[in-house]
Amino acid sequence: MTNITAPPRKFQGIAVLDHKDWKNPKKVEFESKNLYDYDVEVKIECCGVCGSDIHTASGHWGETKKPLVVGHEIIGTVTQIGSQCNELKVGDRVGIGAQVFSCLECDRCKSDNEPYCPKTVNTYRKDYTDGYNSKGGYADYIRLHEHFAVPIPENIPSHLAAPLMCGGVTAFSPLLRNGCGPGKKVGIMGIGGIGHMGLIFAKAMGAETFAISRSSAKKEDAIKMGADHFIATKEEPDWATKYFDTFDLIVVCSNSLTDIDFNVVPRTMKVGGKIVSICVPEQHEVMNLKPFGLIGVSISNSALGGINEIKQMLDLVSKKNLKIWVETIPISEKGVKEVFERMEKGDVRYRFTLTDYDKEFSK
Structure with a gap:
């Protein structure tokens, strides 16, 4: 970790508090991670719903720390940057996938294989070296290393861009x-x-x-x-x-x-x-x-795609004007419960994106 640009602050999210009651998530307040010098803070606009969210929320992949805020197909706007950031600026629309940190120094990272780095931190449920347990995109904001926030081409609508960030690149x-x-x-x-x-x-x-x-x-x-x-x-x-x-x-x-x-x-x-x-x-x-x-x-x-692959995918989608099939649902305790239940039954053609973040998190 580098120096701290800004200390933690309070975020809001829709969280699983008990794997046994995972289909009844609750709106909570939680503390953010520190904003380190190479980090950015992103105000979330929408977030896709991935099968990994269901496996994690339900406990199929084991116990996790609570509150558990899932979601790793995030689209939002940069609102704050660390003192050493040089790739992004405040106001940029970016996408965030299933990874928020890696060492960026090992051979795997240098060969565009960041997901295979031994020091990878996933977007939610994983511990940073400072002990912070990562929180995902069913929340109003997220902080992460700038390398893992990717600019989104203007002609890709946010609700269609979101599922690309994990499911798409996978x-x-x-x-x-x-x-x-x-x-x-x-x-x-x-x-x-x-x-x-x-x-x-x-x-x-x-x-x-x-x-x-x-x-x-x-x-x-x-x-x-x-x-x-x-x-x-x-x-x-x-x-x-x-x-x-x-x-x-x-x-x-x-x-x-x-x-x-x-x-x-x-x-x-x-x-x-x-x-x-x-x-x-x-x-x-x-x-x-x-x-x-x-x-x-x-x-x-095959695991996740690397950042360079995400950029190539977005370029293909933009240039070919590709349209994936997405259903939108407003985020709330009720909305997340609905997508959890329908995902478990396979009742989706073919991806969900949670939207209307400003309405839910302005309350």
Whole structure:
């Protein structure tokens, strides 16, 4: 940590106080972190709702310190800067994803792999070295290192920009890193909140796109999003035979890995093909597969995208005028309860953004 530019002050947020009662969050007041010399303070305009919020709020990923303020798809305006800040200025509209700090000095950070830094601090529920437990975007303000606040292009509306900051770049990163583009056949498995963005991005990047889902319920939506083909795996038992030796890349965007047969999926891959999962399932889940099925194929897991990847994604969205599918709900105890309940049931087409922050936090 560097020197302190401004001491803590009181913020407001909608917080989980007990994992056992996570669907009844409460409006609370909490102390902010110090504003260090390379930090910025951001007044939050809106925040997307990510599956990670549900896993964390419900306790599926273990106990956390309370009050727990989740939310890591944040759009807001810089209101204060540290004494050494040189990347941003007061009044800038910025986006904040699932990371608010890393060392910025290790080889991983210097190669645009900040999410893989051992000193990473996530936007919520993680401790800084000074002991402060990070608080997320279901709040009126947030303080963070300026490196992790990214300027948002003017032509991207805030409510559409918010889900890009975590869910969007989580889909974009494996596409970018694994050669998605013209001449490639790319499958997106799981057409949900992240998967639908992956489908839109893959098409915009020039690939021949395949939406892969358990049923045909989302076929019409997937075609509108840009899918060239649609595969319903439960309705086509021989789909792996039909699509043998087809894919250069499959990005697995499902919420769970339990229903995916990794002894079947590799048969659809070209030699040298890659299956990349972005899924972070509940702690009890395991993958079962036979090693011989991996001959010529690799399976890996992708974490968050780095800051440079977020900037590349925003540039693509801006230049191509891409529109993800978002439903807005005003933030409040009632609003957060609604998104928690509907997210748990999968009742969303295809992302939520919490809005109207000025109305809730002016009270």
